[in-house]
Amino acid sequence: MIEFRSGGASDTGQVRTVNQDSWVATDGLYVVADGMGGHLGGEVASLIAVETIRDRVEQPSMSSLLEGVRAANEAIFDRATDDPDLRGMGTTVCTIAGVDTEDGPRLGVVNVGDSRIYVFVGEELRQVTQDHSLVETMVREGRLTEEEAAVHPQRNIVTRALGVGPDLEIDWWQLPVRSGDRFILCSDGLFNEVTDDQIAAVLRRLADPTEAAEELVRLANANGGRDNITVLIVDVEPGGDDEDADPVTTSFGDPRVARIHGTDLAGFSTAVDPANDVVSDDDERSLQPAVDGDDGDEPKGHRRLMSWRAFGWLVMVIGVIVVAVAAIGIYARSSFFVSVEGDQIVIFQGRPDGVLWFDPTIEEVTEVAVDDLTPALLEEVVGNPSYASLDGAQDYVAGLIDRLPSPEPTPVPETPAAGTPTPDG
Numbered sequence: 272m273i274e275f276r277s278g279g280a281s282d283t284g285q286v287r288t289v290n291q292d293s294w295v296a297t298d299g300l301y302v303v304a305d306g307m308g309g310h311l312g313g314e315v316a317s318l319i320a321v322e323t324i325r326d327r328v329e330q331p332s333m334s335s336l337l338e339g340v341r342a343a344n345e346a347i348f349d350r351a352t353d354d355p356d357l358r359g360m361g362t363t364v365c366t367i368a369g370v371d372t373e374d375g376p377r378l379g380v381v382n383v384g385d386s387r388i389y390v391f392v393g394e395e396l397r398q399v400t401q402d403h404s405l406v407e408t409m410v411r412e413g414r415l416t417e418e419e420a421a422v423h424p425q426r427n428i429v430t431r432a433l434g435v436g437p438d439l440e441i442d443w444w445q446l447p448v449r450s451g452d453r454f455i456l457c458s459d460g461l462f463n464e465v466t467d468d469q470i471a472a473v474l475r476r477l478a479d480p481t482e483a484a485e486e487l488v489r490l491a492n493a494n495g496g497r498d499n500i501t502v503l504i505v506d507v508e509p510g511g512d513d514e515d516a517d518p519v520t521t522s523f524g525d526p527r528v529a530r531i532h533g534t535d536l537a538g539f540s541t542a543v544d545p546a547n548d549v550v551s552d553d554d555e556r557s558l559q560p561a562v563d564g565d566d567g568d569e570p571k572g573h574r575r576l577m578s579w580r581a582f583g584w585l586v587m588v589i590g591v592i593v594v595a596v597a598a599i600g601i602y603a604r605s606s607f608f609v610s611v612e613g614d615q616i617v618i619f620q621g622r623p624d625g626v627l628w629f630d631p632t633i634e635e636v637t638e639v640a641v642d643d644l645t646p647a648l649l650e651e652v653v654g655n656p657s658y659a660s661l662d663g664a665q666d667y668v669a670g671l672i673d674r675l676p677s678p679e680p681t682p683v684p685e686t687p688a689a690g691t692p693t694p695d696g
Contacts, residue, residue: 278481
């Protein structure tokens with residue numbers, strides 16, 4: 272049996288007007304979510320995520336935890352699809368939970384997005400999760416340094432989030448249970464303002480997880496507080512001797528519904544001003560695919576989950592595109608027309624103005640020159656007379672030749688009559 276002692280804190284920060292972070296701490300399940308998607312959407316998305324994961328993770332198993340995250344993704348996506356005011360909303364999520372395995376108790380870790388999980392062991396702070404962000408991808412590829420990434424103008428672009436599509440790619444690990452390990456789950460409002468050394472100093476100084484979380488939030492605000500800040504600290508105490516002790520209940524009350532930061536979802540769909548459909552300055556982040564789709568080296572135990580449904584959907588989309596391109600190509604090339612090219616009359620295959628990237632091509636250069644045509648015939652040819660077949664275009668050219676004006680006969684010099692004096696006498 273694994274026992275946990277935890278504490279958390281969350282704050283809107285010094286700049287934002289709405290806190291779009293949500294978090295939950297229950298007996299053995301700890302989740303932080305950082306929403307995105309405008310003044311209301313991010314708040315809704317993060318709260319749906321933590322509530323859905325809390326309610327769906329019924330068994331202390333890795334499969335149950337992963338299914339809870341997938342269910343949260345589906346719930347957010349469906350809500351955004353049904354409510355135009357919430358279109359495009361999404362959220363990051365990071366979670367840690369006690370799970371049972373064949374090898375005994377383990378700690379299950381899940382991450383989607385750029386919220387982070389750290390572990391504090393032996394006076395050392397280490398990052399457990401990998402950020403799914405554009406700048407972090409560039410750091411792993413060697414194109415940016417950590418220092419450059421910290422001030423990069425695109426540091427708010429995430430490459431994965433819950434709710435932005437029907438399928439989800441998840442990072443997950445199973446870690447050994449070690450007494451004394453201290454885990455820190457946080458939104459980017461903490462680590463963008465507070466250095467690793469400052470975080471470690473607070474964790475060394477304050478043993479109580481709630482006090483430590485509150486102090487880290489205070490530091491983030493003191494250093495600028497430019498984003499929402501959420502910190503959840505989880506201390507691992509496996510195999511406690513006192514079976515009656517419940518550190519989670521002591522810290523938070525009801526161990527099943529320990530703490531959810533956010534507002535009740537009732538009325539969210541009608542709380543937005545329908546005229547205000549722009550993304551407010553309460554959310555500067557956006558979603559963008561990772562460069563080259565490469566997340567770099569993966570930690571031991573890391574898994575990537577991509578459902579067959581996503582693969583099938585991709586195959587279907589590619590099939591539709593191929594059929595559409597073929598149909599456009601057939602239409603674009605199924606006609607012939609006569610026109611002028613340089614000083615000759617030419618038969619083209621295709622449509623006179625082209626179709627998308629299908630331009631007409633020269634099929635035959637005729638023997639008719641532009642100079643051979645009367646003004647009326649030239650005007651007719653410039654109109655690009657079109658035909659369904661090459662034979663039709665060739666018949667038109669043959670008829671055009673028949674309508675060319677006959678050349679005037681060359682005058683023949685008259686032969687002088689017999690006896691007629693010549694100019695020479």
